[in-house]
Structures are given as C-alpha cells and as structure tokens.
Amino acid sequence: MTAALETLPPPTTVAAPASWRRALRRVLRNPLSAGGLVVVVVTLAAAALADLLAPYPYDLTNFDATLQPPSLAHWFGTDELGRDQLSRVLHGLRVSVAVGVLSVGLSLLIGVPLGLLAGFYRLLDPVISRLTDTLLAFPFLVLAVGLAAILGPSLTTATIALGIGGVPLIIRVARSETLRLRELDFVAAAVADGAGDLQLMRRHILPNAVNALLVQATVSVPAAIIGEAVLSFLGLGVRPPIPSLGVMIASAQPLFRDGPWLAVIPGLAIVLLTLALNLFGDGLRDALDPRESR
Amino acid sequence: MTANTGTLLAVRDLTVRFRTEDGTVLAVDQVCFEVAERELVALVGESGCGKSVTAMALTGLLPASATVSGEIGFAGQDLRRRSERRLRAIRGRDIAYVFQEPMTSLNPVLTVGHQIGEVLRRHQRMRGAAVRRRATELMELVGIPLPARRLREYPHQLSGGMRQRVMIAMALACTPKLLVADEPTTALDVTVQAGILDVLRTLSAETGTAVLLITHDLGVVADLADRVVVMYAGRVIEEADVVDLFARPGHPYTRGLLDAVPNPARHASGGPDPAAGQGLREIPGRVPVLADSPDACTFAERCTRTDDTCRTRRPELSAGPAGHPVRCWHPLAVPASSLAGGGAR
C-alpha cells in the first residue's frame, strides 16, 4: 500500500500513433522490461489456464501427504491438509490478477471523469480536490474494513475497496494532465474551430492523457495486487475455499517452523508477478518519455 | 582592425559526430577558423548549422554521445588533448560562456550573488567579504542598479535583461581571454537587446577579452563583429571582415541570408510586389541533417546556381572574387559599385 501512493512524473509527450510502435520497440530493447513483459504474459497465461494446468484440484485434501516439502509429486509441497500448493498458487494468482486488473479498472472508471472535470472547470476543481483529499486522509485499511463490515468479506468487496482506494491517484493524474493539455495550442485551435466542452474532453484531451494514465495504471496494478494480498492476509478479502495468496501466507504463519515453504512460496509468486509488472511499467514509462533519447 | 594581436583560438578540422537512436549525425564537419586576441568574431548560420555545437566543443562541454576530432589550439595548447581536470580549470577562467536563455541558465534556488561568487571562489580562491565586494563590483560593471541588494536576490526576481547581465558578469568575473556568447540576445525583447549588446561591446573592449559571438541575427553581426564566419550544415562556407561580407558576399547562401533581412526600403508604398523582387525573400528548402560528409556541396539542393560539379564534388575553402575565403564552385561576382572602397574600417 505504500507503493500505491507513488505518482510518477508524467511523460511529456503528446501521443501520436507512430510513436506507439517506436515505444514498443524501445521497451523490448531494454532486457529488463522485455523480461518483465515475458514474465507477465506467462503468468497471465498460467493464471488464466489454472484449471487446465493445475495437477490437482486446489481443494483436494490428502491426509497421507500433509506438510510435504517440495518434491516431484508436489512441486510446491503440500499444506497441513495435504493440499497441493502448486495448484493453489496457480488459482491464487488468478485471483490476484483478477482483483488487480478489475480494481484498477474501477479506479479509472471513477477517477478519469472526475479528474477531467476538475481540470476543466475551475469551479468544480476545489470541490473535487477536497473530496480527494478527504478520501486520501483515511487509512485504506479502515476503508476496506468498513466495506467488509457492510458487504461481507469477499472478492467483490476487496475489488471495490481497492478500486475506491486507487481513485485519488487517478484523479490527480487525470487532473494534472487536463490542466497541462488545456494550455497547449492545439486545444486553442480546436476551440477556435468551435469544439464544445464534451468534444474537447473526449477527442482532444483524453487521447493525449492516455500516456500518463497508462503509466499510472502500470504502477497501480501491482500495488493493487499487493493490496489484495494484504486484505486477504488480514481476512478481509477472498474467503475459503477459493485460495488467495494472502490467505495462504496467513494460514502458513502458525506453521512457520514446520513448513516454511508454505509461507515462502506464495510470497515469491506475488513478488515475481509484481516485480515483472513494475519492470515492464518502468520500461514503458521510459519508452514514452521523449527525453530518453539523450 | 587593430594590429599587433596574436592568434588566441585556432580551430583546425574540428569534427563532431553524435550517436543517436536513429544512427550517427554529423553536426560539425572539419570546421576551421581563428579568433585573434581582442577580436570579436561572429559565428553565423541558421538553427541546426552546428554553431552551438562548435562552441560547446571548445572546452569539452558536449555530452558523452558526441565524438570529437580535430585540433583546438588555445593560448598555445591543444584543448583536445587536455584532461578533464585541466579543462575545468580553463572553463570560466580563460574561456567563459554566456548562454541564450537567462531564466533557465541560472539556478533558481541559489541567489544571484552566490552564483557569481562560485566562479570567484573556484578560480580565484576568494572567500567571504572579498567575494561579495567583487561580485557587487561586477554587477555594477554590467549596469545592474543597486547591485549590493541584488546580491541576495533570486533569478526569478530579476527581469530577463537583468539576468543576462548577471550571466555576463559571471562570465567576465575572472577576466577570461575568450568569451563565447551563444545567442545572448535571442531570448530577450528587442528593446532590451541593444543594452546587452552594448554591455558586451564596451566590457570586452575594456577588459581586452576576445569574443566569439554565435548568432543568426545579421543585425547584431553588423553592430558588433570585426569578422564573420558563416556556417552551413556543419561546414564553414565563408569568412570575411564584416564590411566585406555585407558589401561583397561570395557564397549564394550568404547572399540569401542578407536578402532575407526585411528591408523597408525595398517596399514601395502600397505593399510589396513579389514580381518586382519585393517582399520577404526566403531561401527555399531546409538545412539537411547529415550522417556523413558528402562529396558535394551541401547547399546544392537549395541553390539557384547549382550544376553537376556542385552535386558531385565537395568544394574547398578558397579565395573568392572578393578576396576572402568562400566554399563554393560558383561564388558570386563582386558588384561593380563596391569595387571602389576597400575593406578597411
């Protein structure tokens, strides 16, 4: 959740279709971010195909093989109920990715229009900014708990909580991009041509703000994935029997001395996925920044 | 031109290449020129012709992506062979710079006095009150009113003209032998420009500093320069005394530059008539960006006097009809009217 508060300096490009391909080339040229992209794609595929790839059903208990360290039969070992950890991790990844992406989508859905409005209309700006500040002032956890108390803990609740928690950052980015783009000449030209407010926002400002928003999204998604892990670690998110990486780590705590791999492996999965996303996001941001050709 | 002055700066075959994403770019192509002591030489050309790169190359201020070759003779040493440490000693003390954008060229979070003082502390080992005194002196010299108070102010509190005067003060602090001024007035209002040019002219004469003035403004050249070096696409294409250049330009490009200056006398009342050769004259086309030095004249595409030789053989600098070096296969003839006067000032 610390990570979620980082707002990266926005790239100063005005997006053009040709520059996308160039950007992609630049991204792939950097081995770290290319590697990150590969890992992300592989993980996404694995998560999506969890049902097919998992060697065992994730809730199949086997009391003859409890607390087994990693072996050929069980690549990631088994837990105290004999459940195969590899299968559980695969399904857990699916949950992480789903919640990560959906919650950021929700943040964008709410945050982008609000940010656009705040940047566009001087009168609305202080109102929206104060609301954003207020939202930011609350400990994210309490927000999540409040929601859990009202809606009951579940995947949906976690998604909504993370989504709302991510809104202030998106508003900030959208707003600052709108303020910046508004001053540029091409907007003045469009206005002189008779473009209305809605048209301006939709056809001129929004497409050019996409860069900065995309960059912010690549930071928000990994943060959301970690957020989901924290929430489920605390018992506020996904409920059993659906496995979540956070829940797995939580239940591994009392078994620390007997089965350390139970806590280590799910955590490593989170780290791997998040690191890959961050590396790719970094590469993408550098690629979209015109100053990079120095 | 004043006699008895030795050569201060002798640039020979200076070539600069940049490594970019899209390949190598040749920015400066075997440039040669000299600046004598106490002389004011103008380096003229359009944006992109390599004049700023040349200026930065003198003391090794180019980024790591630049490859520099050639010889830069300054006060008896080849600057290209000097170590970074030696170059640092020369920068600011023997060769000083004034840049184009005074707002961004000064550090916004340090006081003006502190920034002037930096040069004094670095090169003359001055400390404390002595620094403040000398800085105040310098600011007075460049014509900044209430200098003692200004010492404590920040760049954003000064006007554009004032900031540029501060830059000049910083540059002249250690009485350098050569002052390199890169478009010092381009970013300023026209009304302020004259003042700055005045400062440059009088101070350099007073302190005996030679000046390499980089500009694309021919009006400034006419006002200040002793000699002019014209550059195009990284090459020197003409070199002459200022009067000579304006009266008897040899290169078609120089002629084009001179013609492009708006001249109210050319327009009869009732608006310009293009058919009669009136109105703004421009040189069609754009300065090429080159990866390598072509064996041809780089101006060929835009020139009205081009022929096959121009396109297939690289012209060298040689004495033109007016007597000064021109790099052209078909330099302009000398207009009859100016055959009478000489080049003396």
Added chain:
Amino acid sequence: MGRYLLRRLVESAVTLVLATVVVFAGVRALPGDPARTLAGEEADPVAIAAIRRRYGFDQPLPVQYYRYLENLAQGEMGRSLRTGLPVTDTIRDALPVTVQLAVFSMVVAVLIGVGAGVIAAVRRRSAAEWGANTIALLGLSIPNFWLGLMAILVFAIAFPVLPASGFVSVFENPVESFRHLLMPALVLGSGLAAVVMRQTRSAMLESLSADYVRTARAKGLSNAQVVLSHALRNSLIVVITIVGLQLGALISGAVVTEQIFVLPGFGKLTIDAVFTRDYPMIQGVVLVTAAAYIAINLLVDLLYSVIDPRIRVGGAAL
C-alpha cells in the same frame, strides 16, 4: 506567501471537517442500532440507553453531529468496548510506539533512498544504475507482511540474532530499542526507500539535464559540486515533498508491520479494534489518523514554500 499559507490552512480545516463528517456518518451507516453498536453486543439495556442519551441518538442528526463535535473538543472519544478503557488514553499510549517506528523507518528510507537515487542518476546506463533500480523495484514489489515474515524466518529463527517481537522505547534503552526496531523499520522502510530512490533519481535526471547545470559546468565547477550544489539542491525540494507525503502511507503500512512483529502501537490498535468491532475505538483511531495525515500534508506544504525561493520570495518585475 501569507496568502498561500492562509489558503492551505482553510483547505486543511475543510478537509478535517469533512473527515469528521465521514467518521460520524460511518458508524451510523452500519446496519443495526448505532447505540447498540457503540455499546457492544453484550451491553444491557441500561448501558445502551445511557449511550443513546450521551450521543443523542434520539435527537435529529445535526444535533447529534454537534454533540459529537462537542465531545471531541473535550477530548472525549468514548470507551473501548474491548478493554473498557478511555479511547483517548489508549491512543495516547500507543502513539509513541508507532511514531518511533515511523521515524526510524523514515531515516533509514531517506538515507538509502536518496543515496541510491543520486548514484543511479549520475551513473547512467551503468551496472550501478540498473542494480539500484531493480532493487528499488523489488522494494516496491514485496508485500510488507511477507517481507516481515521472511525477515523473522532468517534473523530470528534460522540465525537468531534479533528478537521477533516486542517493543522497547528508545528513551528507556537505546540498544535494546534498536534491536527490537531494526527489522520492523527495515521492513516498513523498504517500500518508502524504493519510492524515495525513484523520485530522487527522476528529479536528479531532470535537474542534471537543465540549463543551469550546463552553466555550472561551463563555469568550471567540479563534478561533485555540480551534482551536489546544483542538481541535488533542486531535486531535494521534490524529494522532501514526497517523503512528507509518504509519511501518511508509512502510518498505514505500520498497521501490518506492527501486527507481524507484535508492537503495541497505533497500527496494532487499529487492527484489533477493527477485528473486534470495537466501534468507539475505530472511530477514535480513524479520526486521529485522518487528522494526522491532514496535519502532515499541511506541514509539508509549508516546508515546501519555505524551501523553494520561488514561492517564498514571490514573483519578479518582468
């Protein structure tokens, strides 16, 4: 600058008021009878009635809100359902723990972050830059709680050098305090260090390519002077702002860290309150956190205006 300050003060006050409204509304939004919620599941009708009267749940909402503010002004935030102790006192006892942890974490994070950021910016395209950058990204990619568990696994179980839990105040016993807080501070500070490092690097890159750095080089200043006196000076403004803002995130990150390392701080208080549905405590904790965050933001803005002469001394005669 006075006008700027005034504006910020007013904005903060507004936000604070909005926060109290949200907290106030929050409890009442929960399903069920608020009086019973505040009194607890086990409470008898007399206690419930007393609470109802005290907070005026039978009164119209605006009156309730006013009562609420009144109580707040007197420092009265009710009693914990779990312990029966006054909320105010409990919070006051727990805060120093979290503050010490947060300060320690911040110092660690800033030292590592700024140092690594400067190095990464100066040594572009070198192994050092990539290394520093990747480690920073790691810091952002590792969940706090997992890092804490791993740290305990290594330093408390595998090679028992540090205690896995417990808190000792630095004012009582500095050495023991250091031993107990080292792991939590490193764990908590890792995320912050990563953010600081990246912001420092980004700000430094921008400063280093600025015109005034070109001027500084042209004046013959040494590399160290250029980097430190000029580039870093300008970057610090941005960095300080970021660090100040991250303090808020630090406090919420402390929640989980304190849970893992069993530190009796504000964060643990929050979690316990939340899980035991200790509503008076939740109310108090949330409000204090919100107030602290708003206050920190205000301080950072003030600090910013003091450090950046462009804001401090105002505009020019152009």
